[in-house]
Amino acid sequence: MATLLAIITGIALFFFAIISQGGVEVFISAPSMMIVLGGTLAAVFISFPLPSVLKVAGVLLQIFKKDIQNPSWVIALVVRLSFKARQQSLLSLEQDIGVIDNRMIKLGLELVIDGHPAQLIRDVLETELDFVQIRHRRGEHIFRTAGKFAPSFGLIGTLIGLVQMLQTLGATGTDAANSLGHGMALALITTFYGAVMANLFFLPVAEKLKSRTDDEVLRTQIVIEGVLMLQAGMNPRIIERKLNSYLPPEQRASYYEDILKKQNRR
Amino acid sequence: MATLLAIITGIALFFFAIISQGGVEVFISAPSMMIVLGGTLAAVFISFPLPSVLKVAGVLLQIFKKDIQNPSWVIALVVRLSFKARQQSLLSLEQDIGVIDNRMIKLGLELVIDGHPAQLIRDVLETELDFVQIRHRRGEHIFRTAGKFAPSFGLIGTLIGLVQMLQTLGATGTDAANSLGHGMALALITTFYGAVMANLFFLPVAEKLKSRTDDEVLRTQIVIEGVLMLQAGMNPRIIERKLNSYLPPEQRASYYEDILKKQNRR
Amino acid sequence: MATLLAIITGIALFFFAIISQGGVEVFISAPSMMIVLGGTLAAVFISFPLPSVLKVAGVLLQIFKKDIQNPSWVIALVVRLSFKARQQSLLSLEQDIGVIDNRMIKLGLELVIDGHPAQLIRDVLETELDFVQIRHRRGEHIFRTAGKFAPSFGLIGTLIGLVQMLQTLGATGTDAANSLGHGMALALITTFYGAVMANLFFLPVAEKLKSRTDDEVLRTQIVIEGVLMLQAGMNPRIIERKLNSYLPPEQRASYYEDILKKQNRR
Amino acid sequence: MATLLAIITGIALFFFAIISQGGVEVFISAPSMMIVLGGTLAAVFISFPLPSVLKVAGVLLQIFKKDIQNPSWVIALVVRLSFKARQQSLLSLEQDIGVIDNRMIKLGLELVIDGHPAQLIRDVLETELDFVQIRHRRGEHIFRTAGKFAPSFGLIGTLIGLVQMLQTLGATGTDAANSLGHGMALALITTFYGAVMANLFFLPVAEKLKSRTDDEVLRTQIVIEGVLMLQAGMNPRIIERKLNSYLPPEQRASYYEDILKKQNRR
């Protein structure tokens, strides 16, 4: 919510300044838009397989839906499960799997309950993590590449406009300056489109995808370490201390104490 | 197919915008093309050995022939073979080698049947993988370098045009503006050529070669891990689980179950 | 203090030169500022989660408050504590924890006194260090990204100004040159704003955050090595020699000798 | 030969286009050349020690002398020597050293015959390889740096020309346009020189040096692995298989079979 407000404020400031200086209708030019969009799309479609590009469109919607949740709930969950596993048994975690809605924790617990050795579990989970990263980084890479192509096609469009204008130069007679001005204005709009698309859409979204990936990698690393310590039957208190070191001090909490208190009350 | 359609749509949009604004014939200039192409080719031929450059031309055709196949068939194959190897023997795989049309799986199985130790097999296959990567990355690198040289020679061509035009400035008399316009238009076309070549051909193709390499590396890693687990006589189910972690969830399938069912039916 | 003086001198030189050449009032333009600031802020807010951006504002104030202290006091402290631990016991350090105001040393000593094994202590402290780095690098990254967006929006603003000016070209009649001049001057101011913001604020601050992070990483590495050698009960003289190798020769001091002298005097 | 032809064709195309558009004599300007060459040389001489720069001149001649030979002869040699070593003894290789003209194989065999342990041999040879790389990369780095300085000095020269021309503007009276044109043409030639030098000489040669280094590193890696397997007394057939994996499939050959046949014939 706050993020959306901040973005809108920035963009409003930007467009208000443009309007306050003169009409906005001079910035509307279908051919300029077609050159920049057409060129950028063509370059992107040649660069990447179509399914990857389409999948990115899906990712895009999801990005602005919600902010990433605080990964402390992962720690709370792992500590609670390790407590239960020590009091009852590893197998007793089977009934918890159905409730968990995080794919990586689920997969990790399944592997633990199936009795696979720690090395295999680590291998499988880290390969999953690698793959999640590769898939996410590809999305970021597509946007970053589009952000490089867009200004180039903006420049190409301006070159096209300039060449066409210069060819007719001298033939226009009296209102030469008028014609020259209009021609150059039209030509420059394409550069404007390319720069705005890159700097207000492609590059910031690429950056956003990068933060998302970093956050997800962090959460998955906590899951991997947590599941392996849980399997090794380590003390929940030590598990908590070690996993908490992944979080900034202000996000840490003592789940162990809460559980202990609840246990004692019962 | 869809990829081709997408590319064509993008390029059509781009060229339609150019034509709609004025004639396309003003953009045809043999000397400009010769400067950009000649310069870029010369720079590329100095930079790289001729055989490497020629080999890239071959790679180019192959790229647009077909999309890379889903690597899940590699997993299916490895699981099936490991099943057979456990039921019969490693040597029984000899008759399967003839049918397989993937060079790396073939080589891996030959090494397994010859009874080489796991470490040697891994060394040989990973050296093969390294080499395949080096060869592919060189192709990408050649295109990326050409994509850097092309705009530079575009700029050089524009400088040439400007110098030649400016030298005759003032001598032309009455139709000065007309002459100036034509001269600058001609000069700018070279920059246009350089930018279009780089952004619609060299750079996107370099990017395409990069995705191809990444896909092939992934497939080869699956082959290496699969062959070594097969040699170690691991349970096909565990092999499947571990290899599946290389794929995105939607591409995974349970080959083991299929084989088991078929076995039981017989 | 000296740093502030140096910065002010540089900026004074810069602005004095501007004023000496002509009035400074021609450089004040609200719409230009709105385009650059609005655009850059919007791009930054899209790129990064809002809490990260706000946290950076807090970091900013703190940066210019004081220069980073010489990390030699960390060595002095560790040597003194290791001396005490050898003469009395590791548990005797408990009373020192309350006095220390460095979070990492405190955490390290707590782990030592709790009797955790060296490997766990190293893991926890190094994860803390990793996280501190990630948090700091994100701040640097935000500023560096803003430093890339600002000149781009400066350019976009200039394009807007040029297009609006060129549209009215020829319509102005007699004072064409006058109007053209004013229009271009206004347009160029936006580029000026973008370049100044990037080169006098965003990029230098990003660089500053980087030095800060490097210094803090160095200090934390000294803490980690020191705490672990202290736990291992190593000779304070060797601890001092090894930790001193992290410092440049002129910052080193012999704390061990001082302590020894004090001890003997008593 | 073919490479040379390709380079000449490219450059011919490039220059033919220039001549076809106008006289080439307008591009000859001693002061422009002096600014670009003088500036670039000064910057390079400040950047690198003189001996390194002079050594690079020697390397340059050697580069265009011959294409790098196919590294398969190294494999043939190692296989042949390992065959002999197994049939006779490691010491019997002493007489072969005199004939070999590759420094690294020679050094490796000397170390083997002297009876040094495998680890020392690997250390010495890999340090040699590191050094060869550092020396070669420095050459590449010098050219790449010169390729960055040249366009900068081209721009500086154009700035000089523009400033000098603009100073005399207005004083020239009637033929103002003529004078302006000549002045700008002269100014732009320096940018032209800088761009051509960088894009047709410095950068492509840097790229060439890079390919050369990569090829030499590959060959040396084959030598190191080969010598160590030879010392370990491994089966020549396995040596061949393992070394062959360093080569692309089309360059591989079965030296082992040839030697075996020759042996049997005798």
Next chain:
Amino acid sequence: MATLLAIITGIALFFFAIISQGGVEVFISAPSMMIVLGGTLAAVFISFPLPSVLKVAGVLLQIFKKDIQNPSWVIALVVRLSFKARQQSLLSLEQDIGVIDNRMIKLGLELVIDGHPAQLIRDVLETELDFVQIRHRRGEHIFRTAGKFAPSFGLIGTLIGLVQMLQTLGATGTDAANSLGHGMALALITTFYGAVMANLFFLPVAEKLKSRTDDEVLRTQIVIEGVLMLQAGMNPRIIERKLNSYLPPEQRASYYEDILKKQNRR
């Protein structure tokens, strides 16, 4: 000496070309210099702590004082000492420490004589090496950053000049072209200053600092390996062979043979 001559020749060529084209006095502009220097200094002072910047000034003088010496004397020294250590004892090296004027060898020998284990010696010396590198790289980084800021402030200065000139455009009446020319010339001088400072001073010096660091790292690596082999009591001939592999073939020499001859003569 030769280096200095080469640098002077390059710069002379550069300035001779400027003078030959027109007066040099048009390039002197105090405000332009103040903008570029003031802006760059301010940006550097914000970016880096003051002591680091001042230390760099000291490093600068030292750089042009002498070329780095050939590191072969380090090998000669280590071989001679290891010879002595084998004939007499490690403790006998104590009297040699006073004579050596290289800090790292001294420190290494002290640690050896004090009887510390090899691992600790390696740790201490490698931490020293890391620190020397960090300190040197920071100097390089400061110059490289200044080399990026200088052209930016050159551009900013030109924008300032253009805006001020364009504001007065049309008001000047008859000698409009004259005034326009002077204004633009003045504006462009700032870009010229920024480009010259970056390309003839900041960037080449950064490069020089880099070569220096590389040379010092190489020499220190030889020291570390040498001291550890000396402590291990290895044969001086093997020490020499191994250390020689760090040098290019033409710099190697056989110190061992010399020492042996001298010994026998006695």
